[in-house]
Amino acid sequence: MIGSLAVILGCQLLGEVVARGLGLPVPGPVLGMAAMVGVLWLRDRFAPPLLAGVEPAGRFLLAHLSLLFVPAGVGVVGNLEVLAAEWLALAVALGVSTVLTLVVSVVTFRAVARRMGQA
Structure with missing residues (x-):
């Protein structure tokens, strides 16, 4: 669970760094979501164990999505x-x-x- 949450937060951090570093008019979380799509696509090709376990954190976040509002x-x-x-x-x-x-x-x-x- 901690590893999968780290991957999700790492993608969001990467999106924030890219958006702010390059001064893009796109929100960091949107770029982070695009990075997550890329990570999941690469997971299917290389299947490292860390990336294979993104689902538990994703399910947990979706189950408690109302708290984010x-x-x-x-x-x-x-x-x-x-x-x-x-x-x-x-x-x-x-x-x-x-x-x-x-x-x-x-x-x-x-x-x-x-x-x-x-x-």
């Missing part, structure tokens, strides 16, 4: 004056991003389903 909720409550001042812009951004996410998900699903049907 507590800091975000505290941040919202701490900034209620911003929420009150910018509620319309936030509502529009939330609505547009939700619709865009649904459209991209459907397009991706259909593309993958089409490819899987041809394989």
